[in-house]
Amino acid sequence: MKLGVIDYGAGNLRSVLNTFEAAGVTGHLVRTPEDAAGVTHLVLPGVGAFGDCAEKLRRQNLVPLVRAWIERDRPFLGICVGYQVLFESGEESGQVPGLGILKGRVVRFSESELKVPHMGWNSVALTDPADPIWKGMGKEPYFYFVHSYYPQPEDESLIAAFCTYGVRFAAAVRHGNLVATQFHPEKSQKLGVKLLKNFISL
Template sequence: MSRVAIIDYQMGNLRSVQKGFERVGWHAEIVSDPRQIGPTDKLVLPGVGAFGDAIAELRRRDFVPVIQEAIAAGRPFLGICLGLQMLFDVGYEHGEHEGLGILRGKVLKFDLPHEFKVPHMGWNKGHIVRQAPILKDTAQDTHFYFVHSYYVVPEDPSVVAIETDYGHPFCAAVWRDNLFATQFHPEKSQADGLKLLKNFAEL
């Protein structure tokens, strides 16, 4: 039987993600050793913090092959916040850092007029571009909770599932086959975010 496995690489409040799944009736296990991940597990890659440090920790803990193999095998995968950003080729936070390269594109810092505070923090509405399975029963322009200074720029616009506007439109969620990822925090987005977690767990 499949379970939800939350990848622990010491970057982020994993317990809040775990509690989100528990609130919608799913057991989610925090996993700090890639050998603990089974061949049918659904994977969640959350994270807050610096792109370079996070990628280095994923590599040091040997999670990168597990992530790549799970996605290639068609198992449901959900990235959250920094877990979205690391899926791309390169991030420019305090230098240039190679990402996982699972999606083509880059991660850039907001460069906005002074009236827009960075980090972008708080509630903002998401415009659904493509109706991903995890967005089942999610209304157009639903509000989600964001905390980030960097945003992803996919090379392939067809992977964008949600756009949000903050100074300019940016990608707030992606979807490709079994791969889903959000810039916002579903675990902090009240009922609508929990619905997303439930949809993912039920895939």
């Protein structure tokens, strides 16, 4: 297998690459469609704003690559904003559309007694604990979150895990070999490494 990590000029790439190293695999950066030659597993990490991520992917002509990759059901992992941008639209960036690969929108946590952004460790409730992506994690594993927005998938059958922070939201989706998480595996210590190992095995 060959791991590609998309570099669109933002995101915590070194942390992602280091965690994959801990999972037993060396990744290389994908900055152009040509860089994906020979890649078997593709990762879209994300730190920052929805609109910035979508626009940078378009400028680097990486949107067709991501679309075709997911349509062909090749192993794909989206992390945080790399999860959110798969949807059609997001409140964070006004009129800037997402990639529209998944139907739904990305909304902000409402003001409440809870702090926004949602930052820290939270358990997630798995919809199918037997799914190989969750192998060895139990029914409610803990992962690390840092976000102010979360996706609302139109197709709830895609939701692989829920998290509750004021509201119950889709902490992860799964469709074929597509995996995308609102939490950060690269910040989630042993369980994060385990999830990346499970992804590599897809």
